[in-house]
Amino acid sequence: MIYVFDKENTTIHEPFYQTSIQAHPWELALLQSKAVKRLKFLSHYGTGSFITLAKHSRFEHTVGVWAIIATHFPREDELRIAALLHDIGHLPFSHAVEKTLGFNHHTITEEYIRGEEITTILQSHGFTSERIIHLLDNDSALSHKTDFLSADHLDSFVRDAYMLGKCKVHPAKLLQNISFHQQYVEADLETSKAIMNAIYYDHTCFLNPITLGLDALLAQAISIFASNKEVQLESIKSLTNNELLQLLKESNVKEVEKILNVILWNPHKVKVYDDEIEGGLKVDVRKVYDKTPLVNGTALTSICSESEKLLYSIRALKKEYYITY
Template identity: 50%
Template sequence: MQQTFCKDLVYDPLYRHEVKALPHEMELFQSKTLRRLKFLSHYGTASLYSSIMHSRLDHTIGVWSIIARFFPQDKELRLAALLHDIGHLPFSHAVEKTLGFNHHANTERMIREGEVNRILRKYGYNGERIIALLNSDTPLTNQTKFLGTDHFDSFLRDAYLVGSTTKKPGELLDAVRFNGNYIETDLETGLHILDAMVADHVSFLNPHAIAIDGLLSQAVLAYARYHEVELSFIEPLTNYELLYHLQTSECPYVSELVNVILWEPHRIAISEEAREGALQVDVKKVYDKEVLVGGKEITLWSAEAVCKLEQVRALQKSYYISYDIEKKP
């Protein structure tokens, strides 16, 4: 699903709304930094074995369009929404924690340096103010248990493309409002949003996705050691560029891992029980966000909402990954 640009108008087909972009926003959309996000899968390595192919740019435009719709005059918040994911690595979160990266820190560095900073300064914006917004509780994102725009778009976008929503995202968006920094709605809509949250987590935390995340991390580590390069070499790459590096490596172990990831994922064995020699991959973080209903947490109104949040939290577990050494005929 792609957004359509027409001069200064941006149409998001997920929500079926059109937003007028400001001149500095259009220049950022046309920058290499933002264009790179088109070649990073929002769905991580799950995009390698599923039909779900939407990008970080799709998500970014969705988040920006919601902020622009509800807060049209807050130009700095709109900029924060537009730039909030520019520091992501190839395949988004797939290798970030395992290899010791932090896309938030990368984002801050890219706002302070290079073409993004040049564009901001050209139009009189201070990058430090945008970074401060990214590190504060705002309608874009927050460190509380309540839902902001960033996760709202992720839940609805992913769940819709998985085929797990019973109401269209545009209908759900029409039914929400902001109570301060947090999304508020009626009980029925809130439960639909939580359904999307559950579907999203169940899908992107699918054991096969977790397994491929782990194997990709091992391939990147092995590549860096064999070719004697810093792990940071992957930071500016797109999905395709990273796969090219790995596929053209002369390291046999890297070649074997890439072959399994791309062409023979059926060889991967996954268990929740520890096995000798297996790679342990841990799911330590979930996005168990609450919607406000009548100014209060939805879980105070609905036992069903409590169960949905518990479903998401139950996905925090460890998996043990291995694969057959000998190829099957």
Template identity: 40%
Template sequence: MKNKGGHSFQKQQIKLFSEPLYPYIQPNDLEIQLVQSKPLRRLKHLAHFGAGSLVSSVVHSRFEHTIGVWKLTALFFPEDMELRIAALLHDVGHLPFSHAVENTLQFNHHQLTEQYILEDEIASILKQFNMNPNKIIEILNAPSVITGNENILGIDHLDSFFRDTYMAGRIETLPKHLLHKIRCTSKGIETDLETGHYILRLILSDHKLFLSPHMVAVDRLLAESIKLHWSVDTVNKKDFARLTDSDVVSMLKASPSTEAKELINILLFAPNKIRINTAKTGNGYPISIRKVYSKVPLYKGKPLTEHSNEARKILEGLNQLSFDSEVLITSN
């Protein structure tokens, strides 16, 4: 019985920390407790791809991304427990649908992350293992290997680009087959020339998808639906920030605002009615390109773009993605 129980516990650990992109990393007791906490479990119910998850096949959650960032951090820095825990907690403050509504509704997920870490559930787990919550916040608020220093790619975005392109079917080589060519210095990700070019192509591919006019448009429509709901049904913004995606969808489907219900139903069931106008008519919602993540890997201790014309050419592609359009809803 004892061995069976131990085997069952081990299988449960594997389930909690399993995902398809990287080799399995053995978690410690602190990491297991954190992953079982409500703030971390909530991430399972937040789409990493924002409202784009409603209209595309890119449907992974903030939880899978978090596990990915933690795995890479543990792989590159196995003995740095504070950094490993910072990686595990770096996204706990995200809103429903992640970045889709953050700017439009004037939230800051970094501030919300600090609040979650200092609240009793997470703080008490950290203190139980003699870890200072404020130290974790300090790591997350400073440039680090997680975020990347200056213009150098960090672990957080590396996982995002790997994971998004994997889910979109745009990846040629699984990351676990590339990890022997990648390391992480104090500045950020470093690799060889060929692998660096491959990573940059994935970054461009991902941007072409999540910053396409259609994906930006569905994020805008979701935010507008929420604003329309709030105009007739006041919602405490603090409470809203702690909802899950399904909570928000249910709220909008039952909204007293007819316009809010119409928009969420179009996103859910009739996205073919969404139209992008490249010339603004004033009849739709304005949309434009959001933040571009143009950080690059290191090669021989310097940014890849300082060594390679091909790398510079790939990055030029990011600058050509800008647009200034509007989104409308058609009647058919």
């Protein structure tokens, strides 16, 4: 999307859901902030963007989540703000290296929201950073810690699946068909089944052992770089994808260059093993997002055996692999 924001141009046309939303002045200011603009240069699909056609950014996801919230909760100004800011703490390549390197993007997000840039924007319009952080730390329609779907996860699953060619309902139609039961995504049976299919296909791709292997290799390259150059890992957290890659390319560290060559140009060299192998790098799936939409207030997976099987298949993806390259 290309916008020049000014007082005469306050309508944002969101192409994924094909909806137009009147943005508030503070929302336009946040969209112009460096913290939010940086998301344009972070791939939502991490290293998976190297081996799939899923090239969308964290920014597109953020605006999509905001569009969902603004459509269904138009008068909840703080929730709309939280939607715009919920991912600003992501590292380069999103989740790819976060846990391996000991980062938590939620904590970094709170740090950035308390920072001068965002705090100044919020305060100038009568909002506080602490109220937005409170919203992000507690269950809401934006995000929650339940077995059901939030706006954040809905956009992630549907956007990823669509970019992978696996979304059975166009996102614009989907937005028309969903509602919120309290803070949980609800839809008719067919729409809910399409959402469940999107959740399943997304998992099979971002938890593919090759994708996991590339994540692990990127984290290893960063660790080797930091050790050889005697720099703190903290220095990478505010970088964009390209800034990180450039840093690694110019490291003059042979092992880093070797790993980067595999990630960028020869991912086919990654070999996956179910059992431990000498010299193999262990990668594992400890967490899945086994969420379900609601149908008339009831979990889809409790009334549809087909969707229940997909949920079990998602949970079965929890396992460990070993890779070589």
